[in-house]
Amino acid sequence: MNRRAVIRTLAAVTALSLTGGLAACGSDDDSGASAADSSSAIIQVGSVYEPQNLDNTAGGGQGVTEALNGNVYEGLFTLTDTGAVEPLLAKDQKVSDDGLTYTFTLQPNVKFHSGAALTSKDVKASVERVTAENSKSARKSNLAVIKSIDTPDDATVVFTLSSRSISFVYNLSYIWISNAAATDLTTTADGTGPYKFGEWKRGSTLSLTKFDGYWGTAAKNAGVVFHYFTDATALNNALLTNAVDIVTSEQSPDALAQFSGNASYKVNDGKGTTKLLLAFNDKVAPFDKVAVRQAVSQAIDDKKLLTSIWGEYGTEIGSMVPPTDPWYEDLTSVNAYNVENAKKLLTDAGFPNGFTFSLDTPSYDPHPTAATFIKSELAKVGITVNINTITADEWYTKVYQKRDFAATLQEHVNDRDVVWYGNPDFYWGYNNTQVTDLVNKAEQATTTDEQTSLLKQANKIIAEEAASDWLYLYPQIVVASSKLTGYPVNGLNAQFFAYGIVKS
Template sequence: MRIPTAAKAAAALITASLVLTACSADASDTEAGSGSTSATGFSDEIVIGSTNEPTGLVRNVGGSSGISQTMTRNVYEGLTSVDVDGTVVPTLAESWDVSEDGLTYTFHLQQGVTFHDGTPFTAADVAWSISEAIGPDSKSARKNDLLVITDIAQPDEETVELTLSRRSQSLLFNLASVTVVKDGDTELTSDNGTGPYRFVEWTQGDHLTIERNADYWGEQPKNEGVTFRFFKDTTALNNALLTGDLDLVIAEDSPDQLLQFEGNDDFTITEGTSTTKQLWAFNDREAPFDDVRVRQALYKALDRERILDTVWDGYGQVIGSMVPPTDPWFIENLADEHAYDPAAAEALLDEAGVSDLEITVDYVAGEPSDTIAQLIQTDLADVGVTLTLNPIDDATWYQKIYTDHDFETTIMGHVNPRDVVWYANPDFYWGYDNADVQQWVADADAATSEEEQVELLTQVNQTIGEEAATAWLYLDPQIRVARSEISGFPVDQVTESFYVADIVRAD
């Protein structure tokens, strides 16, 4: 889930120092943007622009996708990782065995792995990292999913054994979110990663730099290092790309920003699939949203194609649930379930005995929420519903919606992959409560095969969409702009991390 900026800051312990540095004897001297290949044979440093800066370098604080974007898979690794196509692959675990009853996972660790300070990687580091991720102070987004782990054993330094309270088909996927650090460490530093890059420095408000790890246990990165430069607004971000100060922009947030790059052979524009779902969420605990007919009526009143086209001008995809195409339980035509139909919306409101409905939408002021709110307001007026717009600051939003559940409707985006299981939880902020769906979610994770899991979660997806648990609007496009000589970057965004090891600059 994307949590507004102030909420992230409240959730994370911000590192006091404005500059964190870790000088290394073999740091690259190559100038960024020089367009040359270093003497080592690797592409020179790549400079990437982003508006998503980490809020701190403390692990498992939750709410800081900036850490995942820059560090996960690049500097820090898990037992498993999620590849660019969404496949779970072995990483620090070379392989694993699963007991016949599905309750014991035995992970055989990669041999010859060292942390960036030269300390050997062992089972104790894995045990510590998992224990911390599920510990009482953890705010990891996957914490609840990982609480199925009841015991962590270390038969030897190269083996970790996890005991579960029940089967969990999603365990291997969820373990990809647990970055492994040295036993006892809580912060991300220059010493405690195992990845293809080592952390060099972070100057808050400006940049974060990582460099190629010449001692990496796996395949070497194709470039000498990467600097992530952070910007407060996309105008400054794109100006830096235009002037040659950047090689690549991770994500464009408006089609207007693309006009300056379209038709220019110096730049490449790619459109991929993201996992960011924009939605107008109802508080299903409260009347009239506890009536499925009212939710369905409000959903059918929305011209989502117009909303998407206004915000993204032809980019993106209208959706019918929280499941993006990169998740295995995606349903192709679910967006048609509640297609734009004002007459049907009015009929459902009549059937529910609702007239002269007046509701409020609380949302964080700014785009695209301002535009979305106004368009929803116009659509609802056409079916006799009055929508009051209440733009608020992000700290107020977090307390009001996510903590207190004191709202009628809200607008927000959810970024996490494979998160359908969260939304079946009646304690989640929108309060959707369907006992059948909750049982299917539990059965899916305890399934004896991936096929059974997919079948059950597809059923969950279908039902939540049909019952309009909330009004999903569209899936953000994943638009990146790079200088034409830059290649090898992922086009789709299937997790929060941005893997940089394959990015190269042509000579």
């Protein structure tokens, strides 16, 4: 599996949660402001995430989300760059009092790129593609609550749920509405978005062109070409030589100096959702003891680790919840760096002389660096770390499937994934009935305020019990030519909406 694919996939399963703002759609684009010449520009985008194929229900991966989500395909709802859920193809919605029936009316006059009109049948077929037996969609399990889908007329879809699910609408923002009549969606595409799919040269480029028959506000540029790189230096060189206008996600902090001091470029420090975790096996000694986990958390200087890897970028984080989640709270003071206290906790837990454990470390950056750092930090409190380097594929089999590990390092990419701590069957085996209860109740909540408050409580408990050690939050750095405006900076869940980009 590719670098981040493992966790990207499993963290994506998350999302037992909804957002606030279903209120009014706040995207009032000021049209007419952009000059005629800028609207004919093609935006050249550089990325390291090439799609595997073009179908997000057939393992297309993170790259296909980046290139097509919101650009070529649209959902009933959209997750904006700031993390709000807003209606898109759904013009309006009605929810029954018991929260079990959702009735959506579709936007009128929506056409697929192939020319067919969007109907409720397409919506039904698209959702069923995700829930199908052979679907590889990460969202599949979230949609298990759907009991039936009815299409009383062409413009109306009715979902009946088996139980209340406050994150249902949020989950719908991940479902692409594709033409039910389309036969091949792995090498071509047929959506309703502002761009139609152009051409995909594997290993090289993927192009999109503006769709003239778009139902909504037209794209502000004439098209987008995604250029794919496997080498970060090659990607940066492309930006330096103007072969690309923007880099969706800068992976190497060392390269930033050449852009940050240069007026031709803008370095955007957006809000990421990727967390680097030292995940304990909470079911197995010695990490089944809360005090031991707290001791390890307190013995590691997260700030120093973050600085050594990302310099001035990135954020310290005290729990699984990133700042873009509605239930974020600053918990960095919980189990903060305190070597003396860590020693005391270890003594109290019965390990005055420390212990030895094996740390399963994925072989790609930044895990090996972090592992070496953790090893030296824990040596100071008498704990010996044996670093066991494994590939992403081995990680999936050994850690994720077989749970055969003491502790591991892993990046967890998605937003709203704190809910995994409510699932005792998840790979880290955290089992606290109170947390499970809170997470389940949050999903059944009737208001987002209630959901937020319940998840805050759950989050506080896992932070105090050091269910894992959350080392830091990755920065989300978009570097662009200063000629560019209107691009997304947060890259939430790997999305990259290109339609607002203007090149002057």
